[in-house]
Structure formats: C-alpha cells, structure tokens
Amino acid sequence: MNLLIDQGNTRVKACLYDVDLRKLEAVSSIAALQAYLLAHNLPIDAIAIASVASVNESTQLITCLKRALPSARIYNVHYDAQILPSAYLEPSRLGVDRWLAMLAVKECRDAIVVDAGTAFTVDVLRAGQHLGGYILPGLALQRDALASQTAAVNFPKADVADLTIGRHTAACVGHGSLRALNALVSSVVDEFGGESTVATYLTGGDAATFMPHLKAEHRPLLVFEGLQLALSGYLTRGDQ
Ligand SMILES: Nc1ncnc2c1ncn2[C@@H]1O[C@H](COP(=O)(O)OP(=O)(O)O)[C@@H](O)[C@H]1O
Ligand SMILES: CC(C)(COP(=O)(O)O)[C@@H](O)C(=O)NCCC(=O)O
Numbered sequence: 001m002n003l004l005i006d007q008g009n010t011r012v013k014a015c016l017y018d019v020d021l022r023k024l025e026a027v028s029s030i031a032a033l034q035a036y037l038l039a040h041n042l043p044i045d046a047i048a049i050a051s052v053a054s055v056n057e058s059t060q061l062i063t064c065l066k067r068a069l070p071s072a073r074i075y076n077v078h079y080d081a082q083i084l085p086s087a088y089l090e091p092s093r094l095g096v097d098r099w100l101a102m103l104a105v106k107e108c109r110d111a112i113v114v115d116a117g118t119a120f121t122v123d124v125l126r127a128g129q130h131l132g133g134y135i136l137p138g139l140a141l142q143r144d145a146l147a148s149q150t151a152a153v154n155f156p157k158a159d160v161a162d163l164t165i166g167r168h169t170a171a172c173v174g175h176g177s178l179r180a181l182n183a184l185v186s187s188v189v190d191e192f193g194g195e196s197t198v199a200t201y202l203t204g205g206d207a208a209t210f211m212p213h214l215k216a217e218h219r220p221l222l223v224f225e226g227l228q229l230a231l232s233g234y235l236t237r238g239d240q
C-alpha cells in the first residue's frame with residue numbers, strides 16, 4: 001500500500017493507494033496525519049510527497065513519517081522533463097503540485113488545469129507540454145488581503161456562491177474574486193481554442209465553489225493521481 005501526501009500552503013492532504021485512491025478526510029495537518037498513522041497500523045511500503053510548503057514544514061512532515069512508518073521508503077517527488085516537460089524558465093521552480101496535476105491529465109495532451117487552493121493556479125498543457133500559466137491569490141487570500149489592508153472593507157466571512165453584483169461588502173468582495181478568477185479561466189480557455197478544443201480540469205479546496213460557473217471536470221484528487229503515477233515510475237525504475 002502507498003501513502004500519498006500533498007503538503008500545500010493551507011493544509012496537508014493524504015491518500016492511500018492499493019487498488020485505487022482513498023482520501024483520508026481525517027487528515028489536514030501533520031499532527032492529524034501522525035495520529036491517524038499511529039492509530040491504524042497500515043501496511044505502507046512507499047510514501048510519495050508533493051510539498052510546496054516551507055523547508056521547516058516539509059522537514060517536520062518527513063520527521064513525522066520516519067517516526068510513524070520507519071520501514072516505508074519515502075520519495076520526495078520532483079519535476080522530471082522526461083515525463084512531462086515544462087517551458088518554465090527554471091522548471092525546478094515550478095510548484096510540484098502544479099506539475100503533478102498536469103501529469104494526471106497528460107494523456108489528453110491539450111488541457112487547462114485549474115487548482116483553486118491557497119493560490120489559484122491556471123496551467124496550460126499543449127501537445128503534452130506545459131506552456132506556462134498564472135498564479136493568483138485564491139479566494140481566501142483575496143478576501144484576507146482586502147480585509148487587512150483597507151480601513152472600511154470589514155465583513156464577516158461569507159459563503160461565496162455566485163457572480164452577481166454585490167449589495168453588501170462581503171458579497172462585493174466574494175463575488176468579485178469569484179467572478180475575476182472565473183473570467184481569467186474563460187479567457188485562457190478562449191485563447192487556447194475554446195471549450196470544444198481544450199478540456200478544463202478543476203481541483204483544489206475551493207473547486208466546488210467554482211464548479212457551477214465553469215465548464216470543467218471536477219477532479220478533486222488530481223494531485224494524488226499525479227503522485228501515484230510519479231511514484232509507480234520511481235518504483236518501476238527502482239529509484240532510491
Ligand atoms: N476543511 C478545509 N480546511 C481548509 N480549507 C478549506 C477546507 N475546505 C475548503 N477549504 C478551502 O480550500 C482552500 C485551500 O485549498 P487547498 O487546495 O486545500 O490548499 P493548499 O493545497 O493550498 O494547502 C482554502 O482557501 C479554503 O477556502
Ligand atoms: C503556486 C503555489 C503557491 C500553489 O500552492 P497551493 O495553493 O497549492 O498551496 C505552489 O505551486 C508554489 O509554491 N509554486 C512555486 C512557484 C511556481 O510554481 O512558480
């Protein structure tokens with residue numbers, strides 16, 4: 001059995017893989033992951049990690065895993081141009097979560113991959129190559145930036161559900177961010193041939209909020225799908 005871990009800027013997410021992927025909903029932090037692993041005595045042989053967190057946080061994660069699963073082999077997944085090349089000027093700087101989400105849909109060759117997480121990323125895959133993309137503050141970051149940097153834009157955290165013109169502060173902010181991010185995706189899809197030519201895939205913690213407004217396939221486990229593909233490559237090649 002494999003353990004797959006996506007360490008993002010807001011939380012840690014984990015999946016188990018044996019015949020298919022199973023998300024561990026109880027896990028959202030290193031402490032919760034450790035508690036879960038100690039409580040369940042799982043036969044895990046290999047662990048694959050995709051981390052975009054700080055060095056400090058990723059070191060903490062690895063220390064926790066070595067303690068909880070001392071015999072499992074740990075793979076820190078990284079960009080590999082042989083598997084999916086990127087036009088990034090320095091591909092090693094491309095967030096590995098972005099690369100893995102594209103890896104999961106590489107077979108379709110032309111795709112737009114959207115990750116609505118802490119950051120909101122849009123990546124373009126054309127003829128099986130990553131052309132580049134966009135990184136914007138996600139919904140929560142946009143709201144928090146406005147709340148902390150303006151005197152009068154104070155509002156309770158509200159559920160952001162639609163794109164209509166806001167008639168109170170929370171709606172103006174929430175609908176505004178949603179509409180702006182949505183419009184970005186539409187304009188990228190249009191530039192790369194429109195809906196009939198290019199498939200759009202959506203993942204990330206805020207994906208469900210965007211789904212009603214985007215013509216996209218919701219793939220909540222996209223980063224994990226990519227992690228499992230990368231890990232099986234390492235295991236097949238006998239990488240250390
Ligand atoms: N249970 C949850 N805990 C934290 N954030 C959540 C949760 N459910 C949805 N979200 C939303 O998901 C966003 C984070 O997305 P996610 O993809 O998990 O983050 P990251 O990979 O950047 O750590 C948050 O901004 C928040 O709006
Ligand atoms: C863009 C990101 C911050 C997204 O992180 P997330 O929202 O998933 O926590 C992450 O992929 C990252 O730190 N990337 C490195 C910079 C880059 O991709 O160019």
Ligand SMILES: [K+]
Pocket residue numbers: 008097115117204223
């Ligand atoms: K992510």
